[in-house]
Amino acid sequence: MDWRAIKFDWNRARAFLVTAEEGSLAAAARALDMTQPTLGRQVAALEQEIGVDLFNRRGRGLELTPNGMKLVEHVRAMGDAANRFSLSATGKSDIIEGNICITTTELLATFILPPMIQKLRQSEPGIEIEIISTNDESNLNRREADIAIRSFRPSQQELIVKKLYDVKGHLYAATSYLQRLGNPNSIDELNKANFIDFEKSGRLLSLLNAQGFNLSSDNFPVITKNHNVQWELVKQGVAICGMLEEIGDNEPLVERVVVPGLVPITAKVWIVTHKELRTNRRVRRVFDFLVSEFANYQNKYDRS
Amino acid sequence: MDWRAIKFDWNRARAFLVTAEEGSLAAAARALDMTQPTLGRQVAALEQEIGVDLFNRRGRGLELTPNGMKLVEHVRAMGDAANRFSLSATGKSDIIEGNICITTTELLATFILPPMIQKLRQSEPGIEIEIISTNDESNLNRREADIAIRSFRPSQQELIVKKLYDVKGHLYAATSYLQRLGNPNSIDELNKANFIDFEKSGRLLSLLNAQGFNLSSDNFPVITKNHNVQWELVKQGVAICGMLEEIGDNEPLVERVVVPGLVPITAKVWIVTHKELRTNRRVRRVFDFLVSEFANYQNKYDRS
DNA sequence: CATCAGGTATACATAATTGTATGGATTGGC
DNA sequence: GCCAATCCATACAATTATGTATACCTGATG
Structure with a gap:
């Protein structure tokens, strides 16, 4: 077998892929923990090597050329395979x-996870934990x-997928705020209150209106x-928001x-x-932990 | 987007792929124009990075571990994508x-191609030509x-695919050899002659027997x-073999x-x-040339 | 059982890649 | 129309990867 087509520097393909996806060399460098000059040189070297202009250098960021748009499909396929490789490899690591x-x-990252992570760190000091706290759905694949x-x-x-626990929440408000509202005693009275929502689309709004609010x-x-910002605002008496029962009930200001x-x-x-990761000792350890x-957490709370 | 799974050194994946396919670090190094220590270090680094043993070091070559066998599937997918990338990129190069x-x-590489290549080199000095002379089918994909x-x-x-020309060949033998055979005048008389075939399976044998030989x-x-060896043997009077008409007729010894x-x-x-390559200026130049x-060649020969 | 061919691992010098620092250029906001 | 932010390109130093040479190992062969 001959390997002419495979001899090129695969890291340059990676640089091309991430730069194309991120839209700029600087962003790609951040994503890969490298520096912008390095990425720039790798992409430039790839362009010279294959004799195709992949990007148009524009003032702000780079822009794929037509050729680049076609070629990025293939490096994307490489990237997908690299992902599967990485996933599977991690699963096989012991x-x-x-x-x-x-x-x-x-919510969970702030109020519930920290003591658990503390405990985990003590029993497994070799495992380093990184917590990404975001309300966006992330792609485990x-x-x-x-x-x-x-x-x-x-x-x-x-x-x-495994169910961890049933979460229960209520509306909470600062005592001072409720007094200002005249200690409302019906849903109708609450209709003139202020609430804090997550986004303009109004998740909390539709939830409450479904319960008879207007x-x-x-x-x-x-x-x-x-x-966290929501919660601090509520504690300051700005408005009402939903909160986990166990957190809200333990906050004296509300x-x-x-x-x-x-x-x-x-x-x-x-x-x-991910299925592949379940066989990884490290992942399994954290997962099971x-x-x-969370089972302890739910039991402890249910009893109290 | 996050790129955790893609951050690993893709060249190490390439080293893994080629080593697995070739069966040894030394062979992989030859295939990639690198040295065996480099490949060895890349593979070792990959193994350490992912925490999985990919190969069992054996005296003679390396042997994939069960985990390695599963993981090589993914780097093979990367390699396929890399191939497509390379192919497509070359097609877009101008x-x-x-x-x-x-x-x-x-046969063609020895007797027909050289003058054409010489002419091409003169008109396109920027194009370097590599000729692989083999009777094995090669994989353009x-x-x-x-x-x-x-x-x-x-x-x-x-x-x-495009037809280049119709080749015509005959059996040739050294004059001295034919004399030794008694200047045979029928197929039957030739049945006691010696021939030279390409392989043990007997391509020439079946061809001739189909014409009435025994x-x-x-x-x-x-x-x-x-x-070339065949032809030299024939010129020396060892045996009979087939040869292109235009070559055989111009050889005084036979x-x-x-x-x-x-x-x-x-x-x-x-x-x-390859389809993708047709759009490449360089390939198209050589292809069309x-x-x-070959059209000139056939015309010239047909007239003579 | 000795030899040889082919393969892997290590030491060291060299070459290539990477990061740091900086200049220049473009965009978007005020 | 200017300023700030963001990004790309380049020079130089530091780091890293690579090649060369060589020792050592294993399995095939006679």
């Missing part, structure tokens, strides 16, 4: 030391994380995706908003990992 | 300078060559795939074996290139 990346919501903890069952195939966007003067007809918010929390910790 | 690899039979000139239509898809393997005391009922050997010669040269 060394316990190393990095584990967990992605979860800001691309190994954006090893383990995800989400409040929905992911749609992707090839994943292992809210409009006027009731949501503050919008932030960041749960109290549950209790009116007839208002039912608790419930959701399920799932832990997810979290499952067990 | 620089005329560079290397072109032509594979053809020993894997870019073992850019252009192939063969006496059969290749079965592979994605190829561009030959066995005893008639083929010398077997060599190498046409003469056509002419007996009643013996018909010329005919075949078609095809030029082949060869088509035109």
